[in-house]
Amino acid sequence: MIRQATDPEDEPARTSLVAKLVVAVVIAIAILLVWISNLYLTERFTQESRSRAELRLAIYAGNISSELQRTSVVPLLLSRDPALITALNSGDFAATSQRLILIKDEIGAASLMLLDEDGRTVASTDRRMLGTHHRNTTYFVEASRSPDTVFTTETLESGGLQFSYSRKLESGNQGIGVIVVEVGLAKLEQKWAFAAEAIMVTNSEGIVILSSEPRWKHQKVEDALIVENAPSAIERALQVTADWIQSPAEAISLGSAIMRLDGKIGFQGWRMTYFSTFASVRERVNGVLALEIMGFAILVALVFYVLSRRAVQQSNLFQRESIELRALNDRLSQEIEERERVERSLRVAEQSLAQSSKLAALGEMSAAVSHELNQPLAAMKTYLAGAKLLLQRHRPDEALSSFQRIDDLIGRMGAITRQLKSYARKGGDELLPVDLRDVLSAGLTMMEPQLNQMEVKITQSVPRDPVLVLGDQLRLEQVVVNLLRNALDAVKELKEPELDILLSKGEQAKLSVRDNGSGIDDLDQLFEPFYTTKKPGDGVGLGLAISSGIVSDLGGRLIARNGTSSGAVFEIQMPILEEKTEAAE
Numbered sequence: 001m002i003r004q005a006t007d008p009e010d011e012p013a014r015t016s017l018v019a020k021l022v023v024a025v026v027i028a029i030a031i032l033l034v035w036i037s038n039l040y041l042t043e044r045f046t047q048e049s050r051s052r053a054e055l056r057l058a059i060y061a062g063n064i065s066s067e068l069q070r071t072s073v074v075p076l077l078l079s080r081d082p083a084l085i086t087a088l089n090s091g092d093f094a095a096t097s098q099r100l101i102l103i104k105d106e107i108g109a110a111s112l113m114l115l116d117e118d119g120r121t122v123a124s125t126d127r128r129m130l131g132t133h134h135r136n137t138t139y140f141v142e143a144s145r146s147p148d149t150v151f152t153t154e155t156l157e158s159g160g161l162q163f164s165y166s167r168k169l170e171s172g173n174q175g176i177g178v179i180v181v182e183v184g185l186a187k188l189e190q191k192w193a194f195a196a197e198a199i200m201v202t203n204s205e206g207i208v209i210l211s212s213e214p215r216w217k218h219q220k221v222e223d224a225l226i227v228e229n230a231p232s233a234i235e236r237a238l239q240v241t242a243d244w245i246q247s248p249a250e251a252i253s254l255g256s257a258i259m260r261l262d263g264k265i266g267f268q269g270w271r272m273t274y275f276s277t278f279a280s281v282r283e284r285v286n287g288v289l290a291l292e293i294m295g296f297a298i299l300v301a302l303v304f305y306v307l308s309r310r311a312v313q314q315s316n317l318f319q320r321e322s323i324e325l326r327a328l329n330d331r332l333s334q335e336i337e338e339r340e341r342v343e344r345s346l347r348v349a350e351q352s353l354a355q356s357s358k359l360a361a362l363g364e365m366s367a368a369v370s371h372e373l374n375q376p377l378a379a380m381k382t383y384l385a386g387a388k389l390l391l392q393r394h395r396p397d398e399a400l401s402s403f404q405r406i407d408d409l410i411g412r413m414g415a416i417t418r419q420l421k422s423y424a425r426k427g428g429d430e431l432l433p434v435d436l437r438d439v440l441s442a443g444l445t446m447m448e449p450q451l452n453q454m455e456v457k458i459t460q461s462v463p464r465d466p467v468l469v470l471g472d473q474l475r476l477e478q479v480v481v482n483l484l485r486n487a488l489d490a491v492k493e494l495k496e497p498e499l500d501i502l503l504s505k506g507e508q509a510k511l512s513v514r515d516n517g518s519g520i521d522d523l524d525q526l527f528e529p530f531y532t533t534k535k536p537g538d539g540v541g542l543g544l545a546i547s548s549g550i551v552s553d554l555g556g557r558l559i560a561r562n563g564t565s566s567g568a569v570f571e572i573q574m575p576i577l578e579e580k581t582e583a584a585e
Helices: 002-072 074-079 082-090 096-107 138-145 186-194 233-238 279-307 312-392 396-425 436-446 448-454 473-491 543-553 578-584
Strands: 111-116 121-124 150-155 161-170 175-182 198-202 208-211 251-253 256-264 271-276 432-435 457-461 468-471 498-505 508-515 557-562 568-575
Touching (some): 002 074, 002 271, 082 111, 082 161, 082 175, 096 111, 138 175, 312 396, 312 436, 312 448, 432 473, 468 568, 473 543, 473 568, 543 557
Parallel strands (some): 457 498
Antiparallel strands (some): 161 175, 432 468
16 A cells, blocks of 8 residues: 555656656767767868868968079070170160060069179169169179079068079170079068968078068077067967867967978978968867757757656647757758758859860960961061062072061061960050051051052051150051051952051041941941951951950050941040150150
8 A cells, every 4th residue: 555655656756767867878978979079070170171281381382482493594594685795795774674674574573683793783673773783792792603593592671581593694704794583472471461371481591581470580480489569370360269179289379279380392491381270170060069969959858758748848848849959950951951052053163164264265365366476477478488589689688678577577476475465464564655657657567568469559648747645566556457457358359449547636646547348337346356257267356356455455445437438447546645745845
């Protein structure tokens, strides 16, 4: 009787005890699994972060090595430049600085200086350096004593470092000067600082010579990392990163763990040190652990639901909680799947876009080169035939004139390839006063063989006074040649082809070319790339597009219209330099 009376009263207690034991076991298992998962995921994600850091270290080291190797061959080439040797022998350096500026733009060096045998700067891409003396500098002394290219590191007055290659120029086995090419490593430091990267480069003596933090320079690595006043890039990154890593860290800064990687650059014993934090590792691990904890929370809720079925009110509460947790888990899973799908689609789209851009750029450049070099090649063929005939007739002096024209055309072909690059860059060249009369004359000379062959009647109206504009003569000549070529294509089927050329100046300088052809059918698409009415093989539709881009870059515009009676009219309009001309006079 006593057992029957006590059993019903003890049953809820036993049920509660069992529930507590089950919950305790589940919680213990959850803690164990979370702890194991934390160790495993931390190690795995840390290794991935290390791999990414090693990749960035290799990229940065490769950038420095590539910049040094690319610049190292420049002094050797310039030391054999006939123009520089001639300038040093004659003492005439009027055009040498301009030539160095053009070379600097082509090779991408930081600066170039030409020193005479006394160490005086006679030409430089930085005009402030003209006339300065460098007789006692390391790059001048070592280059004067060595027959090879030497690399030197010079400390500037501002506290920065200048890295340069220098080489002696000789004439008749005697040194006549030194060419100095500065390596543009400062731009790499700027990129590091802009990206908030913590990077330092040390020389063979362990002294910091390049870094993302200016105050690290000229110090040992250990001394550079000592915090004094302003926080460094590492310290700023560590402000949001806790020291939680179980495994030993590579370096400790301000009591927080960071990853330190060292690598060789492969140049005079230089080494690079790269620092990275573990912030991304903690975020990724926390995300996975949150999912595990959520799963165990659902399991605990289910256990309470099964063991507490007698408590209806509690079971309903547990049921609602489990439903809400499952719904939250489903939404989270859907969000994760949707994000992964979007990321995969984005990666595919980026790869497709990058490939399409590469193919489009390659097609446009190859078509442009073929289109723009066709005219000089045709003219060279004509001059070669004329030179051959003159040599057969024993008239070598006149043949030399043809060869000189061929040499000019070869230079023009090089200029055309540079102009194709500038068309893609959208400007960047220095603009100078240009007389449009000279531009027109050069364009007519370029097209002389085609004009004579077709027996075109040309009417010119050119003012006696200069028509000055601010521009680039080579690119303007290219525009005039393209307009003349299009005009000849428009009248090549006519029995009496005519061209009217009018050059005038007023508020603007205007150069117009009119033909007596059939006119233009579609003026709206005329200046679009690859739009052409020619037969396949006669053109690719890039001439007018390039010409319009050149004139726009120079501050003018190229317009087209049909003539009042017949034919088409193309007109170049550019701002005139009246005030500058009067000041010069």
